[in-house]
Amino acid sequence: MTRRPTISQVAELAGVSKATVSKAFNNRGGVSEQTRIRVLGVAAGLGWRPSARAVALTSGGSGAVGFVINRPPTLLSSDPYFAELLSGIERTLAEHGYWLLMQIAEHSTPAQERDAYVSLAQTQRIDGVFLAESRIMDQRFDIVAELDLPAVIVSRPWARTDIPWEGAAHPGGGVADAVAHLAGLGHRRLAYVAGPPDRSHVQFRTQAFLEAVAENGLSVVGISRTDFSAEEGHRATGDLLGQREAPTAILYDSDPMAIAGCRAAMARGMRVPEDLSVIGHDDIHLSRWTTPALTTIRQDVQGLGERCAARLLELLGVLVAPGVALPEPELVIRESTGPAR
Amino acid sequence: MTRRPTISQVAELAGVSKATVSKAFNNRGGVSEQTRIRVLGVAAGLGWRPSARAVALTSGGSGAVGFVINRPPTLLSSDPYFAELLSGIERTLAEHGYWLLMQIAEHSTPAQERDAYVSLAQTQRIDGVFLAESRIMDQRFDIVAELDLPAVIVSRPWARTDIPWEGAAHPGGGVADAVAHLAGLGHRRLAYVAGPPDRSHVQFRTQAFLEAVAENGLSVVGISRTDFSAEEGHRATGDLLGQREAPTAILYDSDPMAIAGCRAAMARGMRVPEDLSVIGHDDIHLSRWTTPALTTIRQDVQGLGERCAARLLELLGVLVAPGVALPEPELVIRESTGPAR
Numbered sequence: 001m002t003r004r005p006t007i008s009q010v011a012e013l014a015g016v017s018k019a020t021v022s023k024a025f026n027n028r029g030g031v032s033e034q035t036r037i038r039v040l041g042v043a044a045g046l047g048w049r050p051s052a053r054a055v056a057l058t059s060g061g062s063g064a065v066g067f068v069i070n071r072p073p074t075l076l077s078s079d080p081y082f083a084e085l086l087s088g089i090e091r092t093l094a095e096h097g098y099w100l101l102m103q104i105a106e107h108s109t110p111a112q113e114r115d116a117y118v119s120l121a122q123t124q125r126i127d128g129v130f131l132a133e134s135r136i137m138d139q140r141f142d143i144v145a146e147l148d149l150p151a152v153i154v155s156r157p158w159a160r161t162d163i164p165w166e167g168a169a170h171p172g173g174g175v176a177d178a179v180a181h182l183a184g185l186g187h188r189r190l191a192y193v194a195g196p197p198d199r200s201h202v203q204f205r206t207q208a209f210l211e212a213v214a215e216n217g218l219s220v221v222g223i224s225r226t227d228f229s230a231e232e233g234h235r236a237t238g239d240l241l242g243q244r245e246a247p248t249a250i251l252y253d254s255d256p257m258a259i260a261g262c263r264a265a266m267a268r269g270m271r272v273p274e275d276l277s278v279i280g281h282d283d284i285h286l287s288r289w290t291t292p293a294l295t296t297i298r299q300d301v302q303g304l305g306e307r308c309a310a311r312l313l314e315l316l317g318v319l320v321a322p323g324v325a326l327p328e329p330e331l332v333i334r335e336s337t338g339p340a341r
Numbered sequence: 342m343t344r345r346p347t348i349s350q351v352a353e354l355a356g357v358s359k360a361t362v363s364k365a366f367n368n369r370g371g372v373s374e375q376t377r378i379r380v381l382g383v384a385a386g387l388g389w390r391p392s393a394r395a396v397a398l399t400s401g402g403s404g405a406v407g408f409v410i411n412r413p414p415t416l417l418s419s420d421p422y423f424a425e426l427l428s429g430i431e432r433t434l435a436e437h438g439y440w441l442l443m444q445i446a447e448h449s450t451p452a453q454e455r456d457a458y459v460s461l462a463q464t465q466r467i468d469g470v471f472l473a474e475s476r477i478m479d480q481r482f483d484i485v486a487e488l489d490l491p492a493v494i495v496s497r498p499w500a501r502t503d504i505p506w507e508g509a510a511h512p513g514g515g516v517a518d519a520v521a522h523l524a525g526l527g528h529r530r531l532a533y534v535a536g537p538p539d540r541s542h543v544q545f546r547t548q549a550f551l552e553a554v555a556e557n558g559l560s561v562v563g564i565s566r567t568d569f570s571a572e573e574g575h576r577a578t579g580d581l582l583g584q585r586e587a588p589t590a591i592l593y594d595s596d597p598m599a600i601a602g603c604r605a606a607m608a609r610g611m612r613v614p615e616d617l618s619v620i621g622h623d624d625i626h627l628s629r630w631t632t633p634a635l636t637t638i639r640q641d642v643q644g645l646g647e648r649c650a651a652r653l654l655e656l657l658g659v660l661v662a663p664g665v666a667l668p669e670p671e672l673v674i675r676e677s678t679g680p681a682r
Contacts, residue, residue, distance in 0.1 A: 047463065064442065064466070073432040074643065077425040078626045084418040087445070091414040094446035099466065101405065101442050104428070105435035122388065125405070125440065230630045260630040285419045289571045289601040290631055302418065 005048035014042040064099040065312055066126035068116045070133075073104045079228050079254060080284040081301055085132065085154065088305020096318055098309075101126050110139055121147040128312045130154055131163070134200045150315040152308050158200035164315070166307040167326065171201050172208025174297035174329030175251070178279045179212035181295075181331055182249045186340040187277060191222040191247035193236045193257055202253060205281075209251065221247050226257060233257025237264035241276070248340045249277035255284045255296055262292065262336060273338030283332055292335035299329050346387040355383040405440040406653055407467035409457045411474075414445045420569050420595060421625040422642055426473065426495065429646020437659055439650075442467050451480055462488040469653045471495055472504070475541045491656040493649050499541035505656070507648040508667065512542050513549025515638035515670030516592070519620045520553035522636075522672055523590045527681040528618060532563040532588035534577045534598055543594060546622075550592065562588050567598060574598025578605035582617070589681045590618035596625045596637055603633065603677060614679030624673055633676035640670050 011018045016039060023031045024039035031039075067089070069075070069082065076082050086100075093100055101120070107113035117140065120126055128150035131140050134157040141161050144151040153165035182190060192209050195202040206223070213220050222240045226232035233252055240247055241264070252258040258280030265276045272278055272292055280287060280296035287294040303326055310320045352359045357380060364372045365380035372380075408430070410416070410423065417423050427441075434441055442461070448454035458481065461467055469491035472481050475498040482502050485492040494506035523531060533550050536543040547564070554561050563581045567573035574593055581588055582605070593599040599621030606617045613619055613633055621628060621637035628635040644667055651661045 047459075073428040073435065076428045076431070077421055077643065080418055080421065080424070083421070083424040087414040087417045090417070090443070090445040094414065094444055099442050099444055101440050102431070103435055103440055104431040118388075230627065234630065256627060256630065259627060263630050263632050263634075266632050286571065286597060286600060286627060289575065289597065289604050291604050291607050293604070302415065 005043075005046040007048065010039065010043045010046060010048050013046070014039045063097065064101045064126045065093065065309075065316075066101045066120045066129040067103075067132070068113075068120070068129065069102070069104040070107050070113055070116075071104065072106045076104060078230065079256060080286070081228075081254065081282055082132075084282075084284065084301035085305040088302035088307075089130065089309045090305075091302070092306045092309035092313070092320075096313055096320070098313065098318075114139065114143055117143045117147060117149070121149050127316050128152070130308055130312065134158065134165075135198050136200060136203060137198075150312065152312045152315070154304065154308050155201050156204070158203055164311055166311050167304060168299070168328045170208075170328055171204040172329075174281075174299075174331050175205050175208040176212040176215075177331040178251055178295075178297055179209065179216055179218070181333065181337065182277060182279070183216040183218060185249075185277065185338060187218070187249040188340065189219050189221045189245065189247045189249075191224070191240045191250045192220065193224045193226060193233055193240075193250060193252045193261065195226060195228045195253040197225060205253065221245050226253070228254045228257065230256040230260035234260035234264045237261040238268075241265060241268055241270070247276075249279070249337070251279045251281075253281050255280035255282050255287045255294060258294055258296065258336070259287075259290055262290075262294075272336050275341060277337040277340070279331075279337060288334065295334045295337040296332055297329050298332045300327050303327070346384075351380065351384045351387060354387070355380045404438065405442045405467045406434065406650075406657075407442045407461045407470040408444075408473070409454075409461070409470065410443070410445040411448045411454055411457075412445065413447045417445060419571065420597060421627070422569075422595065422623055423473075425623075425625065425642035426646040429643035429648075430471065430650045431646075432643070433647045433650035433654070433661075437654055437661070439654065439659075455480065455484055458484045458488060458490070462490045468657050469493070471649055471653065475499065475506075476539045477541060477544060478539075491653065493653045493656070495645065495649050496542050497545070499544055505652055507652050508645060509640070509669050511669055512545040513670075515622075515640075515672050516546050516549040517553040517556075518672040519592055519636075519638055520550065520557055520559070522674065522678065523618060523620070524557040524559060526590075526618065526679065528559070528590040529681065530560050530562045530586065530588045530590075532565070532581045532591045533561065534565045534567060534574055534581075534591060534593045534602065536567060536569045536594040538566060546594065562586050567594070569595045569598065571597040571601035575601035575605045578602040579609075582606060582609055582611070588617075590620070590678070592620045592622075594622050596621035596623050596628045596635060599635055599637065599677070600628075600631055603631075603635075613677050616682060618678040618681070620672075620678060629675065636675045636678040637673055638670050639673045641668050644668070 007018050007021050011021045021039050024036040132154040134153050136158050151163050155167035156171050224236035258278050262272045270276050280294045283296045283298035287296050307326050310323050313320050348359050352362045362380050365377040473495040475494050477499050492504050496508035497512050565577035599619050603613045603619050611617050621635045624637045624639035628637050651664050654661050
C-alpha cells in the first residue's frame with residue numbers, strides 16, 4: 001500500500017519551504033522560474049498535487065458545487081425528472097472538471113433545510129448551489145443571499161428575485177397547446193392531476209390550464225392535488241373517473257402519473273385513447289416506449305440541467321462556451337390522445 | 342451581504358493564536374478549559390466553524406464519499422437502476438451527515454478512468470468510494486488498493502478480491518426462477534436480451550440462464566447483447582421475433598428493455614402475454630404501472646445502496662446500526678407472462 005505523498009515531502013526533496021511549494025503551484029510570483037520547475041518536477045515525481053481545500057483557499061474555487069434536494073431519497077427513483085436534471089448538470093460539470101456534492105433528504109422543518117445550506121457554505125465544501133423546485137415562498141432565496149453563496153434557480157421562480165434562474169420563459173406554455181389539442185379533438189370536460197400547489201412550476205401550469213380552458217370554452221370537472229407519484233396519479237384518476245360528471249381527457253403534471261392513469265382507466269374497462277385521452281408532462285425516457293405511447297408536454301430537462309450548470313460555473317468565473325437557448329415546453333402528440341367519444 | 346467569518350477573526354476576538362483556535366476545536370489538549378470555552382463561544386457568536394478540509398486533516402474524515410459512474414450522463418435517466426441505487430446511498434449517507442461527491446462521465450480510456458480516482462484521492466475530497474457495475478477484469482480494484490482508498494463494491498464481483506462488497510449472494514438466483522416459471526407455462530423456445538458481457542452481474546445472470554434452460558430441457562433460440570437501454574431492447578426484440586425460429590418468451594436484463602420489448606411485439610400485431618411472454622429485471626418503480634404490468638426479477642436496489650453506504654461508513658469508523666440482510670433476487674409475477682401458445 002502506498003501512502004499519499006505530502007507537501008512536506010515535496011518541500012524537503014525540492015529543498016524549499018512548504019510555502020514555496022504552495023507558491024510554485026499557485027503561480028503567484030515570489031518564486032524563480034528555476035525553483036518553480038524543480039518543485040513541479042519533484043511533485044510530479046511523487047504524484048503529489050495540492051489538496052482541493054488548498055486550491056480553494058488560493059484560487060477561490062473548490063471545484064465542486066452543491067445540490068440539496070429537499071425530498072425523500074426515494075423521489076430520485078420514483079420521479080425520473082430529477083434523474084434527467086442530474087444527467088444534464090453532471091454532463092456540464094464533468095466537462096469543466098467540476099464535482100457535484102449532493103444531499104437528498106427530506107427536511108421536516110425550515111430550520112433543518114437552513115442548516116443544510118449553512119453547513120455547506122461554512123465548511124467551504126462548495127462554491128455555489130442549485131436551487132430546484134422553487135416554491136411560492138422560498139426561504140432558500142434569503143438563505144443563499146445571506147450566506148453570500150452563488151446560486152442558480154432551476155426553472156423560472158414565481159416571485160421576483162435577484163438570483164439568476166434558467167428555464168423556459170413560459171413554464172406553462174405547453175399546457176395551453178395541450179388544452180387546444182384536446183379542444184380540437186372535441187373534448188369538453190377536462191380534469192387536471194396537479195403536483196403540490198406550493199411549487200412555482202405547478203402554479204404556472206395551473207394558471208395556464210385555467211386560462212386555456214376558459215379561452216377554449218371548456219369545463220373543468222376536477223383538479224386533483226398529488227405529490228407527482230405514480231401511486232397518487234393512479235388514485236386520483238380512479239376518483240375522477242368515478243365522478244358523476246367524469247372527464248373525457250385528463251392532463252397530468254408528470255409522466256409516471258399519466259402512465260399510472262392509463263392503467264387506472266383500463267382497470268375500469270376503458271380504452272386509452274378511445275374512452276379517455278391522457279396527456280403527461282416532461283417526456284421522460286420511457287414515455288415513448290409504453291403502450292399506448294404517451295402524448296406529453298416535452299421539457300428539455302437534461303438541457304435545463306446543462307444550462308443551469310453552465311450559468312452557475314459562469315457565476316464562479318469559469319469560461320463556459322455559450323449554450324443554445326433552451327426550447328420552450330412543447331406538446332408531443334403520440335398515442336394516448338384521440339377524438340372525444 | 343455578510344462575509345464568511347475567518348479563523349483569524351475568531352483568534353483575534355478570543356485573544357489567542359490561530360493554532361489555539363484549531364486546538365480548541367479538535368479537543369486535542371494544550372488548551373485550558375477556560376480558553377477552549379472562550380474560543381468556542383467567540384466562534385459560535387461569529388458563526389465560524391472549521392472547514393471540511395481542516396476537519397479532515399485532524400479527524401481523518403472529510404464527511405464525504407465519492408461515486409464515479411463511468412457511463413454517459415444520460416444513463417442516469419435512461420436506466421432507473423442508478424437512480425434507485427443513488428436513492429439508497431443518499432438515504433444512509435444523509436442519516437449520518439455524509440455528502441456524496443459524484444461524477445458521471447464516460448471515460449473513453451482506462452487512463453481517464455484512473456485519473457478520476459487519482460484526482461479524487463489525492464485532492465483528499467473524499468474518504469472512500471463506491472465501485473458500481475464491476476467488470477470481469479476491473480482495473481479499479483487495483484487503483485483503489487494502490488491509492489489506499491477505502492472502497493465498497495456494489496454487487497458481487499466476478500473475480501475474487503479483498504475489497505468488501507455488498508449484494509445478493511446469488512446474483513443470478515432470480516433468473517433460475519424465471520426460467521422455471523416459463524417452463525411451467527409450457528414455453529420451450531426462450532431468448533435472452535442481455536447487457537454488456539464485460540459486467541460481472543451480466544455474467545452471473547447469463548450463466549444462471551444457460552444452466553436453468555439446460556436443467557428444464559428448453560432451447561435457447563437467441564442471446565442478444567445490448568447496453569441495457571430501451572432502444573436496444575426494442576431493436577433486439579424485433580430481431581428475435583423476425584427469426585425463423587422465434588422465441589415464445591424473452592428474458593431481459595432491465596425493465597426499460599422489457600417494456601420496450603412489449604411495444605416491439607405489439608407493433609408486430611402480437612399480444613403480451615398471449616403471443617409472447619416477457620420478463621424484465623430489477624422491478625423499477627414504473628414496472629407495476631405499465632399495461633401489461635411487468636413480470637420481473639425484483640432486486641432491492643435501494644436496499645443495496647443503503648447496505649453499500651453503511652458498509653463504506655463502517656470502513657471509515659462511523660458507527661452504523663446493523664441493517665437487515667439484503668433479500669436475494671426474487672421473481673415477481675404480474676401480467677406479462679402467460680401460457681405458451
